[in-house]
Amino acid sequence: MNLQELQDVCRRVRQDIIIMTNHAGAGHPGGSLSLVETLVGLYFDTMQGIDPKDDKNPDRDRFVLSKGHAAPALYGTLCERGYFDREEFQHFRQLHGILQGHPDVKKCPGVDASTGSLGQGISIAVGMALGARHQGKKLHVYTAIGDGECDEGMVWEASMAAAHYKLDNLTVILDYNGMQIDGTNSEVMSLGNIRAKFEAFGYDIIEVADGNDMTQVLEALHAPACPGKPRLLLMHTLKGKGVSFMEGQVGWHGKAPNAEQTAQALKELEG
């Protein structure tokens, strides 16, 4: 898929996020919109062995959405990739729907771990990478974490283990949009020099100046692994990216757009 096609998928996934959260009257659009290029890059370009018709292939690459509240971005991406029908968007966050409020491995095709309790996904991804190596599998494990999620001590426990076990088959993607529920990272819980912290924990780090630029995202995803070290992609992103009134606004972390806002957002996201 060429760059233009990937960017078109991103645009559609952003529309999906708006449609889903509007219909459900709930959900997390802000941190979903910031993560779109990462997910589309992974599922349409980088991940190996994934197939919507065989979503349990044991040798496929894995992805864990550690920041599970960005489920709408994952659902949009999986739908565009062919894992399920768009009709499912109508049942997002609804009784008997496969698209639960947070990803559910038992209900949704293409989901590799149930997440939503922050800090756990990265640890599960460490276990997957360790287990894959134990089993002699060549697959790669990716996980996306939030910056607010880095408040959780588990992120650092998992990071310590990833470095200790020299998991060069693991890529942690930090969606660094600078905001969490109650305010900016600095207002809620200062992250300090986040790059230096992850560096000190033993990651090989690639910093992506614009994590919403598909060219830069692909370049980072394609970078060869650093032998003996887990990889961290530090993606500078914009919360609410692509929808003018959501961009950089803390208030759109966990709020759904109304009909009028939805119309405006979809208009802005037209090709």
Added chain:
Amino acid sequence: MEKKAVRVAYGEALVRLGAKNDKVVVLDADLAQATMTKDFKAAYPDRFYDCGIAEADMVDIAAGMSTMGLIPFCSTFAVFAGRSYDQIRNGVCYPHFNVKFGFSHAGITLGEDGGSHQAIEDLALMRVLPGMTVFAPSDANECYQCVEAAAKIDGPVYIRTARLPSPIYDERPFEVGKGQVLRDGKDCVIMTCGIMLEHALEAVEVLKAQGKDPALLNFHTLKPFDDALALAYAQKTGNVFTVEEHSVIGGLGDAVAAALCGKGCFSFEKIGINDIFGQSGKPADLLVEYGLSGKQIGERILARL
């Protein structure tokens, strides 16, 4: 009678299991010398993973490993069931991943380390999780059986083990979810689990010496629970006593209460830790302090009959 700590049997059982099943991996959180996973580590170093003093991380690492077709056994102290509870709940039970928990040093018989380390709530925490199988083996032989059974179950399993050496009884037929009739009787029924079996047996002798005829049931599986057996002996004897080294809230006593609720009118008393924390002391002294010695249990039941 020969004694062996159930935790020692857990370590031995893992080694036996490891020989038969190369998918078994063992994780510990820097307590291999105490949980006795050191035996597995020595036998199968390539299948042992230390996660450092990070119990929550250990549980989710195990969750991830299970998705690669492995059968991870997580091992730490039972008191850290609380510390890693969100991970056990959301990381393992919610997706029903195939992870086992062999948590040791449960109950007040942990002894000298004191109340901060004496888990009196772990059975309650584990019983309430959907899809979790909960074992509390009474002796070394039953622990071997529980570990074997755990590996065959596709889903999360909790195995509660004790630090204190306890008698090894003859091996009994074992079926997951089935209680055992160790003594038939007509005056009352004592239902127990874990290493309190030793003290329940002493209580039986106290009762017999006073001319009473008590039944004794052992439940190695707290969940799924053998409701039918508990009810049958409640109906037969009319006097029900549960004995456990756990809070009277949420453990064996409440499993029995749920089994009997609405099914008849019985005299019913839960003997366990009465909603308080433990403290440092020798295990034998602690059992007396909390009214759980065989003699005290027997006398308490006699007073009720």
